[in-house]
């Protein structure tokens with residue numbers, strides 16, 4: 139899995155570091171005739187593929203489909219005159235992300251390490267150089283300036299967060315609270331109401347919808363999954379059976395079936411006058427699906443906790459809920475982090491299935507763009523682009539989980 | 551786990567009153583194994599009782615019934631005047647008064663030493679954090695590892711971990727302490743530091759029931775030594791008599807094996 143990584147081989151073979159490139163190649167690529175043959179063959183295939191791709195990317199491909207539809211990719215059919223709300227949301231996220239980064243890195247000797255600086259440089263380069271259409275979204279220059287401003291905001295907030303973190307303890311709790319509140323602020327900015335023009339969820343799309351559904355499903359499926367895992371271990375038979383039945387049934391049904399059930403069957407159970415929003419139903423389906431898998435993952439973690447931990451907790455007078463919350467769950471969840479993050483990454487990828495039930499998530503909106511006669515046949519360009527976006531999101535998640543693991547390991 | 555309840559019977563402030571009264575305790579494990587066959591033992595306040603016996607004789611099972619880590623099917627157990635029985639709940643109020651130290655320490659690995667000790671006073675006794683920490687620091691000083699307060703259990707030696715475990719139990723200010731082979735998992739050079747702590751605890755007047763094979767400790771510290779064998783309590787005697795002049799052949803045989 140991407141979240142687990144073997145120790146760097148360099149540290150085990152310090153001699154390899156001092157080799158010249160030529161020596162290295164001799165040793166690793168051309169050590170005998172069979173290896174040399176393999177190297178040449180693989181090199182040939184690789185070079186051909188890369189050349190073929192580059193030729194396509196720079197001559198045949200018509201990339202204009204990406205910049206022209208950039209707003210669609212990112213926010214779907216969100217009304218253009220309300221884009222400022224998305225910018226505000228991004229600002230909020232950038233601010234909190236920067237602060238969190240700074241607080242977490244308060245022990246690190248250098249906040250802006252070389253890899254961070256390279257990343258920032260690349261981001262700035264992309265922002266300045268990427269082609270932008272001059273459509274309703276605002277003048278290209280303005281968009282570039284706004285994006286650069288966001289990057290600067292993240293860096294500044296990180297610096298402030300670190301400065302504050304070194305002087306005050308307990309900032310973590312405040313940040314968690316701020317993240318919690320920002321979810322509702324974000325919801326308000328997305329949906330409107332309370333003084334803002336209402337934007338229907340049918341107008342949500344693209345990355346916005348994908349991120350929203352993933353985030354809500356992650357946040358909701360986590361506690362639900364943990365409860366199911368505990369339920370499956372409960373000493374009360376009814377709770378144990380219900381949890382087991384739920385988990386086994388959901389794990390036996392493909393997600394797409396659950397999404398269709400959510401779409402078609404849930405309305406049948408509800409009274410006529412209540413109509414659950416389509417986005418809500420799909421998110422609920424994703425949540426219920428993920429929770430069952432999460433429950434099994436957490437159960438694995440729970441089983442890894444030795445009996446002695448339960449006995450020590452009860453001999454100290456802790457009741458079952460307290461020993462679960464204070465002793466068992468913290469340890470069980472920590473063990474399960476890599477597997478849980480793996481689940482969340484597949485959840486993010488599974489959100490693409492909602493495009494089949496008529497929602498315009500990143501994949502759905504791409505398909506609707508491709509259905510436009512103007513962009514007919516631009517599959518490769520569009521899918522490559524959204525593939526890159528998905529990869530970026532998943533990679534960020536797995537990196538985040540590695541950081542979290544490291545953080546928890548050092549405090550162990 | 552079977553639920554127990556506690557009910558207070560009279561008050562026991564007078565000296566030399568019983569702290570634990572176990573009468574004809576019988577227990578079968580779920581697989582039908584008859585592990586305790588009518589065991590009776592009375593432990594007075596301030597007394598130190600050492601339980602010995604061959605492996606598998608039911609020593610652990612027996613002392614674990616005192617804080618309801620194990621249920622039992624027949625007989626009765628009174629702890630500090632509170633009756634432990636099956637069909638009733640509120641087991642926690644007995645566990646609050648009974649500390650237990652395990653062979654494998656069972657410290658909470660995700661918490662620091664200080665957090666291990668203050669956890670229960672804060673959450674069960676509802677002490678303010680400052681008070682719990684103050685008491686914890688005093689206890690750590692008493693068991694001789696004040697400087698380790700902010701380390702995690704995994705960073706300590708076995709002997710240090712066991713002393714933390716003792717301090718953690720003491721932080722609840724129990725009326726009885728149960729020890730289940732507290733030195734068996736330790737390297738020989740660490741046994742002494744733990745026994746020294748237990749000795750000073752006994753000197754301070756704590757009521758203690760210890761399963762241990764440390765003959766030296768039993769001779770010097772115990773008020774009484776009892777021998778268990780295959781679910782029976784075979785002999786109950788003073789340490790001098792137990793080790794030099796046992797009443798039962800079974801004890802004689804056991805001693806010849808361990809001495």
Ligand SMILES: Nc1ncnc2c1ncn2[C@@H]1O[C@H](COP(=O)(O)OP(=O)(O)OP(=O)(O)O)[C@@H](O)[C@H]1O
Pocket residue numbers: 579580581583585603604605606607608609610611612
């Ligand atoms: N959960 C269980 N189910 C069935 N039998 C058990 C269970 N736990 C323990 N036993 C059996 O009960 C007997 C007594 O166990 P116990 O742990 O009380 O012995 P002990 O005197 O403490 O031995 P030791 O010196 O090895 O710790 C053993 O024969 C053991 O195999």
Ligand SMILES: [Mg+2]
Pocket residue numbers: 609610611730731
């Ligand atoms: Mg034992």
